Amino acid sequence: MRIDRAEEGDAQECGGVRPHAVIDGGAALAPDRREQAADNAWYRSLVQETEAAAARDLWVRALPGFRSEWERLEQRYPERAQAAARTQPDGSWVADGDRQLDPEQNAEATKACEDIRAEGTEVILPAMQRVEAADPERQLAGLEHMLKGEDRLKEKIADALKARPELTVAQALSIVPDPVRFTLIYSTERYADGVRADVERLKAEGFELIKLKNSWTDGQYKGINSQWRRPQTGLRFEMQFHTTQSLEAKELTHKAYERIRGPDSSPTERRESEAFQRRVNALLVTPPGTAEIKDFPEKKHG
């Protein structure tokens, strides 16, 4: 998008005022070059804000089409009936996709879920609410989902044990990153600074950063996910950092993700669900400054 000149109304709408118009006009304080630089910065900011507004508009207009597209995909690949995850009479646990825990593993996971629920609600949540209160320009979202469901946690443990033959249940439980999870949402313009500030606020609350993964350059998912630990007990929790639109994209593609990771999905269904995820995410605006937020720990593999 190109902007040749700013009209007065544009400036009001974007919350900006041409800087040299209000700066003391004395030549000693604001020589021509300084005025020019201030003008250039102001125009750049105006262009960014206008482009962001245009992108938001494009996103809003695209949403109905994406919803229709997903409905068509669901018609082509009807949802399969799944056997409910359940504890068997002998105390073992089974779920779709050959997931299983023996009675001892199941008992350990069940007890861990109770402990996580208590600590998540009584300790982690109040800390997150203090972090949220520090800045009124962004907020926590989806608190009703802050505790991972018991069966979903057991699925994750079963998947980990299958892939990691040497792990015990306790070890698998200890590295699940999101038994308790939160999401902070920001405006696109304030995203990068907001994430940096909130990472520091979480540290100031006494939590230890384990991992931070910046996925804004990825095709399937846009956002920043971080994994934290409460040193006193070792409990981990996840904080996701989203813009309003990236959270909408995540929610819009959730069912596609379920199809992609479903054990009974066909390769074709998986491929088309992935393509849908990519199309949705391709329309998201990457917030300015996001590329400077590095993964933690910084990648050293491979």
Add this chain to the structure above:
Amino acid sequence: MAEKITYYAIVDEFSSRDRPGGVLRRVMDDEGQIDEVFSRDLKWEFSPLLYSAERGDTMFDFVPISEEEAARIVERIRELANPDD
């Protein structure tokens, strides 16, 4: 498209890049793709873990590796399961 297989080492806090904890393969062909891990049952089985990682999950790191390295991890898992063999 001919079938293409990419192997990944699975790394977490109880393993390392030098001694990966497991191995995953992504098999791609004209139809689409499927991910499998070499499981404790000593067979390749479907796994959603890499899809989850691509969706932001931070539980495991997946490092692309050669077929030879993948074979070494498979062999190590077999030895763990049958230490007397």
